[in-house]
Amino acid sequence: MCRLSAITSSEYISPMEPVIALETMKEGHDGSGLGLTLKDLGGEFEKLKQYPILSGICSTKGMETLDSFMKKSGFKLKHQWSPKIKPVKGIQARDFYFARAYDYPASYKHKSFEEKEDILMNTRLSLRKIGEKDQSIFAFSFFPDIITIKEVGDPLEIAEFFGLQKDTLKAKIILAQGRQNTNYAIYLYACHPFFIQGYSTMTNGENTAFVPIKEFLSSRGFAGYMGYNSDSEVFTHILHYIRKKLKYPLHYYKDVITPLKDSEIQNRKDAEALRLIKQSLRPLCIDGPNMVIGFTPEGYCFMVQDSKKLRPGIVGGVKGKYGLMSEECGLDKIIPNRDRSKDIFPMKYDMIIISPDAKEVKVWNQLQGQA
Amino acid sequence: MESTSRASINFDSNHSITIKEMPYIIHWRDDRCKRCGRCTAVCPSKAIVPSVRVQRVVSSEGAIPTPKAIRKVVHVIEQVNDMERYCTGCAVCSLVCPNEAIFPEFNPQNKFLHYKNKGGDGYKRGGRRNDPSISTLDRIKFTRISMLTDPALDAGRHEFRVRTYLGRIMSPESLPLTVDNDSLIIDKSRDQFIPPVREIYPLMIGSMSVGALSPPMWEGLAMGITYLNEVENMPVVMCSGEGGMPPRLLKSRFLKYFIIQIASGYFGWDEIVHCIPKMVEDPAGIEIKYGQGAKPGDGGLLMAQKVLKLIAGIRGVPMYVDLASPPTHQTKYSIEEAVAKMIQSMSMAWGFRVPVYPKISGTKTARAVLNNLARNPYAAALSIDGEDGGTGAAYNVSMDKMGHPIASNLRDCYLDLVKQGKQNELPLIAAGGVGKKGNLAANAAALIMLGASAVSIGKYIMQATADCLGDEYNRCNLCNTGKCPRGITTQDPRLYRRLDSAKIAERVVEVFKSADVELKKIFAPMGRSTELPIGMSDGLSIDDKAMAERLEINYAC
Numbered sequence: 001m002c003r004l005s006a007i008t009s010s011e012y013i014s015p016m017e018p019v020i021a022l023e024t025m026k027e028g029h030d031g032s033g034l035g036l037t038l039k040d041l042g043g044e045f046e047k048l049k050q051y052p053i054l055s056g057i058c059s060t061k062g063m064e065t066l067d068s069f070m071k072k073s074g075f076k077l078k079h080q081w082s083p084k085i086k087p088v089k090g091i092q093a094r095d096f097y098f099a100r101a102y103d104y105p106a107s108y109k110h111k112s113f114e115e116k117e118d119i120l121m122n123t124r125l126s127l128r129k130i131g132e133k134d135q136s137i138f139a140f141s142f143f144p145d146i147i148t149i150k151e152v153g154d155p156l157e158i159a160e161f162f163g164l165q166k167d168t169l170k171a172k173i174i175l176a177q178g179r180q181n182t183n184y185a186i187y188l189y190a191c192h193p194f195f196i197q198g199y200s201t202m203t204n205g206e207n208t209a210f211v212p213i214k215e216f217l218s219s220r221g222f223a224g225y226m227g228y229n230s231d232s233e234v235f236t237h238i239l240h241y242i243r244k245k246l247k248y249p250l251h252y253y254k255d256v257i258t259p260l261k262d263s264e265i266q267n268r269k270d271a272e273a274l275r276l277i278k279q280s281l282r283p284l285c286i287d288g289p290n291m292v293i294g295f296t297p298e299g300y301c302f303m304v305q306d307s308k309k310l311r312p313g314i315v316g317g318v319k320g321k322y323g324l325m326s327e328e329c330g331l332d333k334i335i336p337n338r339d340r341s342k343d344i345f346p347m348k349y350d351m352i353i354i355s356p357d358a359k360e361v362k363v364w365n366q367l368q369g370q371a
Numbered sequence: 372m373e374s375t376s377r378a379s380i381n382f383d384s385n386h387s388i389t390i391k392e393m394p395y396i397i398h399w400r401d402d403r404c405k406r407c408g409r410c411t412a413v414c415p416s417k418a419i420v421p422s423v424r425v426q427r428v429v430s431s432e433g434a435i436p437t438p439k440a441i442r443k444v445v446h447v448i449e450q451v452n453d454m455e456r457y458c459t460g461c462a463v464c465s466l467v468c469p470n471e472a473i474f475p476e477f478n479p480q481n482k483f484l485h486y487k488n489k490g491g492d493g494y495k496r497g498g499r500r501n502d503p504s505i506s507t508l509d510r511i512k513f514t515r516i517s518m519l520t521d522p523a524l525d526a527g528r529h530e531f532r533v534r535t536y537l538g539r540i541m542s543p544e545s546l547p548l549t550v551d552n553d554s555l556i557i558d559k560s561r562d563q564f565i566p567p568v569r570e571i572y573p574l575m576i577g578s579m580s581v582g583a584l585s586p587p588m589w590e591g592l593a594m595g596i597t598y599l600n601e602v603e604n605m606p607v608v609m610c611s612g613e614g615g616m617p618p619r620l621l622k623s624r625f626l627k628y629f630i631i632q633i634a635s636g637y638f639g640w641d642e643i644v645h646c647i648p649k650m651v652e653d654p655a656g657i658e659i660k661y662g663q664g665a666k667p668g669d670g671g672l673l674m675a676q677k678v679l680k681l682i683a684g685i686r687g688v689p690m691y692v693d694l695a696s697p698p699t700h701q702t703k704y705s706i707e708e709a710v711a712k713m714i715q716s717m718s719m720a721w722g723f724r725v726p727v728y729p730k731i732s733g734t735k736t737a738r739a740v741l742n743n744l745a746r747n748p749y750a751a752a753l754s755i756d757g758e759d760g761g762t763g764a765a766y767n768v769s770m771d772k773m774g775h776p777i778a779s780n781l782r783d784c785y786l787d788l789v790k791q792g793k794q795n796e797l798p799l800i801a802a803g804g805v806g807k808k809g810n811l812a813a814n815a816a817a818l819i820m821l822g823a824s825a826v827s828i829g830k831y832i833m834q835a836t837a838d839c840l841g842d843e844y845n846r847c848n849l850c851n852t853g854k855c856p857r858g859i860t861t862q863d864p865r866l867y868r869r870l871d872s873a874k875i876a877e878r879v880v881e882v883f884k885s886a887d888v889e890l891k892k893i894f895a896p897m898g899r900s901t902e903l904p905i906g907m908s909d910g911l912s913i914d915d916k917a918m919a920e921r922l923e924i925n926y927a928c
Contacts (some may be wrong), residue, residue: 076842206521208898212794212906219792246543249553258901261532262570273548273555279536279568280543283795285902289521308529308900309522 002192003155003178004313005330006293008301010357012042012322015149015169018176019159021323021330025178026155030115030178034155037099037200038171039295040145044081045147045169051078051101052120055140055148056127057188061138066127073123074105081163081169083149091153091161117143117197123148124284128227129187141195147171150191153258172357173295177202190229194236197224198297201239203232204326205290205311206236210234216283235292238284238287243296250300251364252277254351257286258307260366268369293324299356307348315352315361316343322358387850388452394483395475397450403472406446410464410473415854417609418458419473423451448473453487461840461847465854474765477844484767493768497850499665499761499768499804499830503843506759507778507918509808509819513914514927517898526888526895533890533901534606535824536658538568538726538751540796566751567724571654572599572607573903574815574886576879577756577802577827578632578658578730580612582673582694583763583850585867587836587875588859593620593629593801594872595836596913600628607883608655610827613671613696615639615685621646626654632730633717634660635670636696637688637858644720653725656751657717659710661700662732664760664777664803666769671696674764676853677878678864706743714749726751733757733775733803741784745793752798754827755780756867757805761830761841763860777803778821785822785906795905798824806831811882811887821922822906833859836878837870 005021007013016038020032045053052322056338058066079101085093108116124142131137140148146280147169151158155178159165192202198231207213210231217225217237222245225237235257242248242256259278265271288306291313303324307319315324316331318338323331331343350364362371384799397419411421426445431438439852450458457474467475467517476707487494517523524531549558576596594608599605601744608627613634620626621643631654633640664670673682673694683690702709710729717727728751731740737755744750757777762770781801788794801823807830815826833839837859840847850860852909894900897910904910912927913919 095834144519206517206898208517208521209902209904209907211909212904214787215794215906216398216792219794221792248548248555249550251553252555270556272557274544274558276541276546276548276565277543277555279540280795282536282540282902283905287899287901303564308524308899 002180002326004202004291004293004324005206005327006174006202006301006324006360007334008295008322008324008354009094010172010359011327012170012172013174013369014164014167015171015174015176016097016159016165017334018174019155019164021325022176022178024333025325025327026089032186033150033152033188033191034158035177035179035193036149037141037175037193037195038143038169039200040171040172041145041147042170042300043168044079045145048079049145051097051103052142052144053101053147054117054124054142055099055146057094057150058131059136060095064098065130066120066137069127069130070102071168073125074107075102077101078103081147083164083167086161086163087185088153088157088161089153091157093161097149097162117206118195121197123227125223130204136236142348143195143198145200146195146200148193148195148305150188152188152191168316173299173301175200175202175293175295187229190226192232193294194229194230194233196236199236199240199243199294201232201236201294203235203290203292205288205306205309206351207231207234207272207290209285212283213238213286217303220245232290235290236294238296239296250296250302250353251351253302254286254304254364254366257280257304258348258366259285264367267367270369291326301354303346303352304350305346305348310348314343314345315354315360316340320358322354322361324352324354375544381837388454388486390450390452391478391480392454392482392486393452393457394478394481395451395458396478397448397458397464397475398471399448400472403470404448405472407469407471410448411814412858413463413467415463415849415852415856416459416463417456418451419448419464420451422447430735432617443635455489457483457487457782459849460844461849461856463840491862493766495764495766495851496770496845496848497761497763497765498770498841498848499844500759500845501843501845502771506804506807507776508804508817509810510913510915510918511924512912512927513816513893513910514895514925515910516896518587519897523898524895524900525920526891529895529900531891531894531900532902533573533887533894534570535573536568536798537608537825538569538798539566539748540568540798541565542793542796548551564723564748566749567726569608569726570606571655572605572883573825574811575607575630575800575825575827576832576882577829578610578612578660580614580632580673581613581616581685582677582862583612585855585858585861585870586681587867587870587872588833591836591870591872591875592832592879594629594876598627598876598880599883603880603884605887610658613660614673614682615636615642615687617685618642618646622649622651624652626650627652629654630656630658632658632660632895634696635698635700636674636694638688638694638696641687642685643857647720653721656726656728657721658754659713659717659727659729662734662756663762664732664756664758664774665762666765667732667734667774668697668698669765669769672764674851674853679862684860689914699727704882706740709748710743711749714747718749728752728754728800729754730754732760733777733780735775737775737780737784738787742785745788745791745797750797752800752824753784754800754802755784756827757803759807760802762850777801779921781818781823782821786923789906791897794822800825800827802827802829811856812886812893815886816890816893816904817911820904820907820911821924822908824845824903824905826919830880832879835882836875
């Protein structure tokens with residue numbers, strides 16, 4: 001089972017923290033990959049918040065292509081971070097790992113953020129398309145205040161390989177996933193967390209209903225709904241779809257992926273609307289077993305599960321720092337001095353939402369339609 | 372004149388056919404027969420007759436064997452070698468025989484179709500396509516079984532939602548919703564039309580009319596689905612077929628379990644329209660029949676001998692006249708206008724509270740129809756009836772050679788909708804050959820996973836509930852003659868009194884409940900329970916590469 005470890009904090013933390021939590025949860029072989037998505041960056045990126053950051057991996061040839069493409073698109077390089085690679089047995093180093101902050105093309109400087117988001121996503125997709133065939137370019141995210149790092153191998157060894165324990169890279173929200181690959185190829189684009197326009201999620205478990213969900217998203221006419229090298233990528237896109245496209249409040253994510261029974265809907269105040277979305281979004285219903293952890297552009301973090309097969313999950317911490325983990329031991333390692341009696345193990349109707357800066361934890365109950 | 376004189380001295384029987392030409396050959400055992408005459412009395416086609424024969428009989432009487440051969444006249448049962456009175460293989464003779472003295476056997480060497488055209492008219496029959504080979508649906512297997520990475524569900528313990536929608540479902544983007552205090556509410560200011568949608572069981576009983584079916588058969592089906600709805604909490608719906616419905620039912624609260632069909636003859640619609648103001652419930656839907664899988668491009672015909680008082684009353688026609696429905700709706704001049712208008716008119720009749728959808732026969736042009744309906748916001752679904760669908764009466768050539776298999780037709784339509792992002796908006800109802808070999812749940816599940824929202828059955832339900840004798844070796848298939856030996860497709864009280872509608876209703880309930888169990892046994896190991904696995908094609912495999920490629924599913928062997 002994939003291990004998930006997310007931390008949301010009011011202070012900047014090192015990405016090593018969630019990786020150590022992953023290590024604590026380790027059981028058996030687990031070498032399919034590590035993915036880290038960092039939001040609300042500190043360190044050298046703290047003062048670059050308005051600039052979009054392109055995270056990815058390139059070969060030497062790919063870097064040349066990337067440079068020329070970005071130049072042609074009008075993006076100007078402002079700052080670059082690269083990990084200080086420490087060779088680790090079993091991990092084959094690629095030519096360039098990078099997070100690069102760019103300034104927008106002159107023509108975009110005064111455009112709305114919505115328009116900027118679209119050019120960022122389309123640029124990322126173009127780079128992916130250019131470099132995917134020969135694997136010369138991997139572009140994971142291109143968005144302000146977001147960095148994504150991915151590599152195949154054991155999570156702790158990858159962290160050492162990237163030298164993260166000594167690095168100044170910090171963030172307030174970090175998602176980390178140790179992937180235990182099952183039925184899809186071990187491939188960088190299949191590594192969680194997945195990211196699209198400010199939304200990111202990671203998942204454990206297998207998504208039984210992957211094909212109809214993928215077909216539904218792919219047919220929305222939105223270029224960003226592509227990829228799907230992992231059956232979990234749809235969870236990120238569903239989140240993006242219901243928040244950004246349909247503009248539903250966040251807790252409707254739960255109502256979309258695990259719709260209530262009709263007899264349960266009638267007790268909700270929003271029953272009329274719920275019935276309609278249950279019908280219209282029927283193809284997005286999941287059947288698990290999945291536990292999803294994610295964040296939104298506003299900085300809310302959440303944990304949610306399917307309604308039947310329930311992969312494990314726990315949320316706990318102290319005001320200003322909360323962990324969202326797939327197992328309790330991971331949380332114990334990172335936030336040992338918490339009141340464990342307040343730990344939350346979400347069940348079928350629950351969606352746990354933590355407000356920005358880890359101020360408040362709410363358990364939103366789907367049956368009652370309130371926190 | 373010369374030929375006539377020759378025929379009159381035709382001692383060699385040269386222009387008679389032999390029994391070997393017959394599709395079924397009667398095996399009669401002299402030693403077991405007690406000459407009660409039940410078999411000859413019951414035979415619907417008069418294919419067997421009591422006869423006499425001069426025979427050499429060896430007998431012995433007394434304590435010491437003293438065999439004596441005598442020639443005497445004996446009574447026998449003979450098969451007639453007249454193709455107009457061919458043995459249909461129904462085996463009702465075996466059913467009534469007290470001594471197991473008689474049974475028909477299929478004759479694969481028969482030349483039935485060579486001769487069954489007397490008077491220059493082609494062979495007409497009921498039933499479905501005479502093709503006993505394994506259908507595509509029966510070759511499909513469910514191969515993505517949830518194992519250790521994804522625990523399977525417990526079919527007996529877990530809760531399953533085996534339900535689907537009948538009705539046009541709005542796209543998520545067009546829902547009239549707005550956010551109020553962190554909650555979604557309907558934005559009434561937009562005054563947007565929200566199409567009617569019914570939540571139904573994904574297996575439904577397809578259109579078979581009162582008229583084509585005998586009163587106890589139709590009544591039995593109707594009672595069965597009512598029981599399923601009211602007692603078993605299974606929202607199974609049934610389509611009336613063309614020819615209206617009993618007025619008492621139209622005005623009852625049970626109407627909500629029925630889809631009323633309008634077809635090209637508009638039979639029964641005078642009564643229906645007059646009943647509308649008196650209806651206490653809306654019907655589940657309105658089906659506009661444009662085609663039938665068993666006889667694509669053909670109209671319907673209810674023969675005069677079936678148009679008795681009850682049928683004439685319901686259909687609003689005189690008794691004992693042939694009731695022909697034209698092959699096409701006479702008002703239909705284009706799909707863009709006429710079909711849209713028909714859907715609008717029907718919707719309007721019930722105040723836009725009832726889903727209205729067309730039913731077509733499986734055809735290569737189904738996608739053209741589909742795309743038209745996809746653009747019509749009032750079209751509630753599309754029902755496609757594949758070539759293996761059944762009928763009460765059609766030319767054999769239509770049934771055997773016309774039409775399109777349902778599997779690829781449905782799949783093409785579903786994938787077309789996927790391309791447009793409308794796979795959830797216009798439900799596809801698949802029919803034609805479901806349960807042909809008895810695998811009702813498996814065939815239905817395969818169609819659902821290929822993209823159907825619901826599956827319609829007809830022939831299977833008659834076989835399973837009323838012991839319809841028909842099969843794909845042309846057994847029985849007398850539906851068109853009004854001589855159905857089971858009393859299913861006849862209006863002759865002497866025949867239909869053999870049927871007990873309560874028993875049929877009981878069997879309908881058993882069939883649906885067992886199909887429900889089997890559907891769960893399929894969905895559970897595939898890990899699907901919260902919704903139907905519509906379009907979950909990665910779970911399917913077939914043992915033929917070309918078919919796998921055509922259906923865009925896995926090949927497994």
